[in-house]
Amino acid sequence: MQLRHARSILFLPASNARAIAKARTLPCDMLVLDLEDSVADDAKDDARDGAVAALAEGFGGRITSVRINVEGMPWHGVEMIAVKGSAADYVVLPKVEYPKQVKDVASVTQKPVIAMIESARGVLAAAEIAAAEGCAGLFMGLNDLRRDLGIPPSAGREGLSHAMQAVVLAARAAGIAVFDGVFNRLDDEAGLERECAEGHALGFDGKTLIHPGQVTVANQIFGPDTQALADARRLIAAATGGAERFEGRMIETMHVEEAQALIARADAVGQ
Template sequence: MAIETRLAPRTALFLPASNPRAIEKARGLPVDLVILDLEDAVKPTDKDAARTAAASAIREGLGGKPVAVRINAPGTPDCGPDMVLLRETPADFVVVPKVETARAALDVHSVMLKPVLAMIETPSGVLAAHEIAAAQMVHGLIAGTNDLRAELRIPPAADRSGLALALQTIVLAARAGGAWALDGVFNALGDSQALGEECRAGRAMGFDGKTLIHPNQIDIAAEAFAPSEAEREEARALIEAASGGAERFRDRMIEEMHVAQARALLARA
């Protein structure tokens, strides 16, 4: 369940914790959240060095940006060492892979004492997303679209239509639990047009922002998930015009719900 005073990130960039140049570059990037990755992005032989580098980077700071660390999945040999070394760091969040129960997130939180961003990457995780998002220590859900594709046996080249139910379930669970909902990564690094289209589709589905795997994706995702100037103007005009109760505004009916929605949009902008 998210802390209401913290706005969800529009952009969350995964970085290999084993890559010092990437970490140094991240300090100057206009990204909302940096996620230092100890899992998929790190070779097995580099795990020890990566967790040490992550702890050092977190203590030094990432240019004032919030920072999360993705530990290795619970039950794997590297998960325990990750938690032990990183629990004393000032990381803002811990990203937990392949969460399938609220208990799995609670177990990590009980060791690290940090808000959890739970990755929903399996069919079991999708079906349990409601209870996971509702857990007090869970601050957000992240759609693990690559793993979901594999688990659901969706061909790699297929569009996201086969993921639609899973993605919408993640958003529904996050909203019911008061948690963030972050969309999954986009793999085609050279296709900026398709990235923009996927970001806009994700926002239309209700996601707060998108997880990214390359700095070149930041500006595109940030723009797609930010309210447009037209949306901001509409929101300001609606708030100014509203006088309470159901009433007509620009040839449509509005009520207090729409005013609250407009205020939230301006706060996010």
């Protein structure tokens, strides 16, 4: 599966063997084995070894990645070496603010990098980060971004909308994938649905998640629906080239390409 086709990206503490085992039964498109915030300092070494072992065992064709600690932390170097020798598809780098951070990690790990944009400085440099050698995608780190911008945790996402759109623009200009931030309220399915719909409308490819119970909603909202797929197939069948009328609207080559991309995404996720 291409990274841009991923609808649901589930973060798991690499120190939690039970959660990792359960992830093999979940319908998520991508997994992030986390060595950073969700793992206590005294568990970092065991978590790193556990992540490498779990990746070697495999995750049934799901896209896999490891989130390492940032440069300057005592585990950064050894984690890069471990990821290099692992079966991970990607390495996730938190708190990225400069293109060089991406280039350095890609050079050492020999893995494509997904950069997390989590600060005002990161947002302002998003275009350069997205274009950096080795950068394959961007994650919005909205919890840290809220704190950096001084937005209360209880506030909605209105104050983040400019930053979110800027990161989507940066990813699209560089031709790479981009994913919405996590939803923190675990028992609010309606809120999760609203936030996924908002992220989809902003142009994100999918959503990062922190709980298995959030996977189904993300898959549903970021995946093509039945009606849209039927419309796409009819449009492709009807198109003869150039501008023409189709079911009461004008279409051209661009609309055919959009329909083809929608069908390709559905095929990639088994819809």
